[in-house]
Amino acid sequence: MSVKFSDSALKEVQRIIAFYPEGKQKSAVIPVLHLAQKEFGGWLSTEAMDYVASLLDILPIEVYEVATFYSMYNLKPVGKYMFEVCQTGPCMLNGSDDIIKYINDKLGIKPGETTADGMFTLKTVECLGACGYAPMMQLGKNYREHLTKEKVDALIAECRNSAATNN
């Protein structure tokens, strides 16, 4: 994959840089890394990080420092759909352990693993600020809340369908 943003992504970079005063474009690194992750297949390769550094006119190390600190950046390839299930106290009180185990059994992947077909990654995450709608997960840009086993089944089917129609 060639590491270069689409024109619309480049425009978005310019829009974000303008949030900050002259010379403070380093501030844009977090949102621009989100953009890079989206553009380059859901994870950040060294090449992708170097590209972000060149766009913002900062050193590659300044990008690596940030990319390795925050939990939303994937430094390895991940599945097309990532089930990020919250496991912190309030979600645990409402059965998140059972949901994680159910996904584990159903897809045959432990937290941190990806299915052989590259379709699903299971990840446990810490409180996502949705404790009143527990148990819950993040799937792409959105939250899926009040999870039950039936809802997990439906989500898996939904992902498979959308992968089939998008290909």
Next chain:
Amino acid sequence: MGRKLLLDKINVENIRLYDVYRREGGYRSVEKALKTMSPEAVTEEVKKSGLRGRGGAGFPTGMKWGFLAKPAGVPRYLVVNADESEPGTFKDRYLMEFIPHLLIEGMITSSFAIGSNRSYIYIRGEFAWIVDILEQAIAEAKNNGWLGKNILGSGFDCEIYVQRGAGAYICGEETALLESLEGKRGNPRIKPPFPAVKGLWDCPTVVNNVETIAAVVPIINDGGEEYAKIGIGKSTGTKLISACGNINRQGVYEIDMTISVEEFIYSDEYCGGIPNNRKLKACIPGGSSVPILPANLLLTTAKGEKRMMTYESLADGGFQTGSMMGSGGFIVLDDRQCVIRHTFTLARFYRHESCGQCSPCREGTGWMEKILWNIETGKGKMSDIDLLWDIQRKIEGNTICPLGDAAAWPVAAAIRHFRDEFEWHITNPDDAQRRNYGLAGYADPIKIATPA
């Protein structure tokens, strides 16, 4: 029904949109402030209101604004803390998702008071869809002349930008947040200097929680004195409480600070009681960092008074027999729940979120997680309880930022109030695995164990 100031219009259809929000009286505070008041007068109203920061620490907002340094020729910044990552807390999300213009309006009025021409919302990275909602609200506000240059002909310029984080609880700590906003790792800064003197890009900065800034709207509309009439003592105005765990009605409630904890849990207006006729075992009333209380101490203070949903009453008895209002993240545990397991998940959370700068926090949180896991899974020793106590004591107060304390307190409170349950896990591991903790009736008074 208690007074509502922030969520009173939440059920108006399409209140998320500018036209509806404006028709319902939105942006009046901006008109009033920019056309009829000086920045100092706005700050004065906030002081009079007694408003305390809603992010967790409860520091008086007007006083914080008063500390802001104002060197000539140096920009000042308002930064809104929308990182909302404290387990149990989901109130800011609710406000931003359903009534975003309230935050934008509060930000314009507050920016005017502080003299910030460029104000930021720092929002946790996972709230990606809320970024879109906020950016739409900002664009609508700008199209209608509430943002930009020379707003309402007042000579005041202001722009608002939304910056996403990328997954890090520590970026809720204000100096870590500023580092993150500068495009760096979220490592808290050593204070002083405080942000009021050296904040974003070394300029004087005010960092306030979403709910704090939203509360500025009713304060300016009705006057600080009116706001201060609501509530008890130094707990003025209304507070958003996000209630979760084992209750019938989880959700976000705006309370005026005059109701009791018992009413909040059992009344149908709020949590609606505990599901399946279970008993109340314990509660963390102010987000994961504040001490857990057993039912008896939650409902009544050690002095035998009814415990109220106010800053003072929740803190009554200090950490021995009280807790804190914190962020208003109200987590309820019924009598099936295991305090050790719950505390373990919190210890794992803090270990995961420690930025790693201070050894007591970096190492101590990992030790606490491991020891709690051992006890929970039946591999604990009696001496582990004292070891845990010792570790949390060595973290507290010995770190750069309060995350260390926040990790220590839940463990300390669990041992303080539920030592018998820790011991039961160690002496009867098989029963503990089957969720039999050998303890009956947590809603009955429990003796308070106080380790040395």
